[in-house]
Amino acid sequence: MKKAGIAVVVVIIIALIVVFAVFQNKKSTETTANTVENQVSSQNIEDVYVFEDNGKKIPLGAEYNSLDLGEPKDYYEVQSCAFDGMDKIYTFENYEVHTYPEDGTDKVLSVYFLNDQVATTEGVKIGDSMDKMVEVYGDNYEQLDTQYTYTKGLTQIRFIVEDNAITSIEYNYNVGVE
Amino acid sequence: MKKFLKILVVLILIVLIFCLTNNLLMPKYMDSLVEGSMISQYYDEPKNHEVVFIGDCEVYANFSPMVIYEETGITSYVRGSSQQLLWQSYYILEETLKYEKPKVVVFNVNAMRYDKPVSEAYNRLTLDRMKWSKEKYEMIKASMTDEESMSSYIFPILRYHSRFDQLTKEDFEYLFKKKKNTYNGFLINKNVKPVESLPTKRKLANYQFSDITYSYLDKITNLCKENNIQLVLIKAPSVYPFWYDEYDQQIQDYADKNGLKFINFLDNVDEIGIDYTTDTYDSGLHLNLYGATKLSKYFAKILQEQFDLTDYRNDESVNSYYQERLKEYHEETGL
Numbered sequence: 280m281k282k283a284g285i286a287v288v289v290v291i292i293i294a295l296i297v298v299f300a301v302f303q304n305k306k307s308t309e310t311t312a313n314t315v316e317n318q319v320s321s322q323n324i325e326d327v328y329v330f331e332d333n334g335k336k337i338p339l340g341a342e343y344n345s346l347d348l349g350e351p352k353d354y355y356e357v358q359s360c361a362f363d364g365m366d367k368i369y370t371f372e373n374y375e376v377h378t379y380p381e382d383g384t385d386k387v388l389s390v391y392f393l394n395d396q397v398a399t400t401e402g403v404k405i406g407d408s409m410d411k412m413v414e415v416y417g418d419n420y421e422q423l424d425t426q427y428t429y430t431k432g433l434t435q436i437r438f439i440v441e442d443n444a445i446t447s448i449e450y451n452y453n454v455g456v457e
Numbered sequence: 458m459k460k461f462l463k464i465l466v467v468l469i470l471i472v473l474i475f476c477l478t479n480n481l482l483m484p485k486y487m488d489s490l491v492e493g494s495m496i497s498q499y500y501d502e503p504k505n506h507e508v509v510f511i512g513d514c515e516v517y518a519n520f521s522p523m524v525i526y527e528e529t530g531i532t533s534y535v536r537g538s539s540q541q542l543l544w545q546s547y548y549i550l551e552e553t554l555k556y557e558k559p560k561v562v563v564f565n566v567n568a569m570r571y572d573k574p575v576s577e578a579y580n581r582l583t584l585d586r587m588k589w590s591k592e593k594y595e596m597i598k599a600s601m602t603d604e605e606s607m608s609s610y611i612f613p614i615l616r617y618h619s620r621f622d623q624l625t626k627e628d629f630e631y632l633f634k635k636k637k638n639t640y641n642g643f644l645i646n647k648n649v650k651p652v653e654s655l656p657t658k659r660k661l662a663n664y665q666f667s668d669i670t671y672s673y674l675d676k677i678t679n680l681c682k683e684n685n686i687q688l689v690l691i692k693a694p695s696v697y698p699f700w701y702d703e704y705d706q707q708i709q710d711y712a713d714k715n716g717l718k719f720i721n722f723l724d725n726v727d728e729i730g731i732d733y734t735t736d737t738y739d740s741g742l743h744l745n746l747y748g749a750t751k752l753s754k755y756f757a758k759i760l761q762e763q764f765d766l767t768d769y770r771n772d773e774s775v776n777s778y779y780q781e782r783l784k785e786y787h788e789e790t791g792l
Contacts, residue, residue, distance in 0.1 A: 353654045368656040375657055393657055426662030439660050447660040
């Protein structure tokens, strides 16, 4: 009888562990999904950085095919970290657009400047001084060595500054995919 | 007593049904996403490898132990997995040493650039089918992304319960059996996708490898020293993602400081004979079968000439197994 009692207790403990683990797992998944969903849907144009080239807006996270950017000069693709498609890199004359796959479509992950013939929407380009960067974007940046990052919502502009001159500019969409 | 037996039977049934459901729902990695089966295939292999490779896809796609054996009689195994991170390589090496003690461990340093887990999907490919052990537990702890939980690894049903309506023939066919998808850890890919262009080599804010990756590289180095194993650091000849000169210098410095050999195969592409218009299946990220064959022959010669390794071709107990596998390998590859 005592042994039977122990067996029942063991079954109850196992059941409780499973129920607890299921609950924890579900909660964690829902929290993550909600966070990402809310962040994406709550974005509006004032809350994010948007790159604009000759009047064509390239919002980060937007579906690439909806942007009508024309024929790229070059194209490269690699298997995505998330498996469900390819990370794609479209090279235009003055910048590269990197995309990541989501729900069967390609979304803009980053825009990387290739030269000083293109400027951010706010007018900063490669070769400008750090003073100009601070004048335009302020001093509310995050610094990692030579990199200065400004964040708005899920979007970022990253400048690399060497000897007081900007040597690299990149718009980035923060979805945890590098 | 009778009541106790009844409860015991019910208890056993519950556990059996739980285990069966668990196994049914877990991906089998046999016909699709075969990369997920590679870590576990090692357990069924004879443990007589004098060389063990550890690292990411740059080892399992680029080095063929069958070619190395055929060229030199040296036995080797690739314990690689997709996006294998530093801490994963360390724990896989620790686990390997419980089964056998190789003379040489070859570690591909590409993962030094990653100082945190990249994605759950990659973790699953490495961890799902690994045998339970202290090393697996520690590896899960070190590898989990913020969204993952230890419980979902202990009870995979928590992660895969939604696969109920996605089960395929593969899930039932391989419920109780496995098949070999690799040749000693080498995954064959015969496709050809040439390198036609490469994206711009981006400037990085910081080229310094992180403390965490160095700490695990130290652990790998020390584990090899403690076990009298020669550690060789390599960089496979993948042209993308870019391997920066600053990365290379750090590894060379580390190798010099610790008395290790470091070979960056990107420096020897012409000597190896790699042609990126024919020898890669994905525009330069990995070599295909033809590129891997060239690289394996090249590295086999280095192993033969520079390390004290055994030619097992005259040892029937080992050779018979390799001859059998080589026959299958030649049939499958057509080489």
